[in-house]
Amino acid sequence: MKIVKKVCAFRGALVLLVASMAALALSEGEQVQDEKDARPEQVVYGEALYREHCAACHGVSEEGEVRTAAALVGEHNPLRVYGNAQILYNYVSLTMPFDKPGALEPEEYWAVLAFMLDVHGLLPEGLELSAENAEGVALRREE
Numbered sequence: 001m002k003i004v005k006k007v008c009a010f011r012g013a014l015v016l017l018v019a020s021m022a023a024l025a026l027s028e029g030e031q032v033q034d035e036k037d038a039r040p041e042q043v044v045y046g047e048a049l050y051r052e053h054c055a056a057c058h059g060v061s062e063e064g065e066v067r068t069a070a071a072l073v074g075e076h077n078p079l080r081v082y083g084n085a086q087i088l089y090n091y092v093s094l095t096m097p098f099d100k101p102g103a104l105e106p107e108e109y110w111a112v113l114a115f116m117l118d119v120h121g122l123l124p125e126g127l128e129l130s131a132e133n134a135e136g137v138a139l140r141r142e143e
């Protein structure tokens with residue numbers, strides 16, 4: 001009886017070990033990809049936050065997924081109506097995530113916004129989006 005238990009415990013430990021090795025390999029792969037990522041750090045950080053806090057309702061693309069709210073990062077750009085990035089920040093930081101308004105830190109909201117703007121080609125090159133400059137970042141692209 002005892003031996004059986006021990007064998008089971010050993011197998012359990014082995015499964016854990018293999019799983020953690022796989023996770024390690026995965027995270028190493030991600031790091032390599034991040035290093036190759038030419039996007040600004042704020043945008044990369046913002047995408048991770050977006051996926052964690054917004055994508056469940058807003059999706060990560062425009063097609064082929066179930067969403068409960070407007071697509072924010074697809075072809076269509078719903079951000080234009082906000083005029084500039086400060087107005088968008090005010091709205092988003094007060095009301096989103098819909099089920100947990102205000103849950104993110106200010107710099108996290110700025111990063112999520114930087115990501116969304118970058119997707120739509122609205123983030124000026126080299127700019128780290130913040131309260132200092134957001135008013136000057138127009139969301140209505142001249143066409």
Ligand code: HEC
Pocket residue numbers: 050053054055056057058068069070072078092096097098099104112
């Ligand atoms: C639990 C679901 C949910 C989550 C999570 C969520 N939202 Fe929303 N979002 C909504 C809903 C519902 C609306 C529509 C609200 C309304 O019309 O009053 C909305 C509206 C918006 C809009 C306005 C869209 C438009 O067409 O004008 C923006 C921008 C937005 N959300 C950003 C975000 C961001 C950024 C996050 C993550 C930090 C987030 N949301 C997380 C449900 C969600």
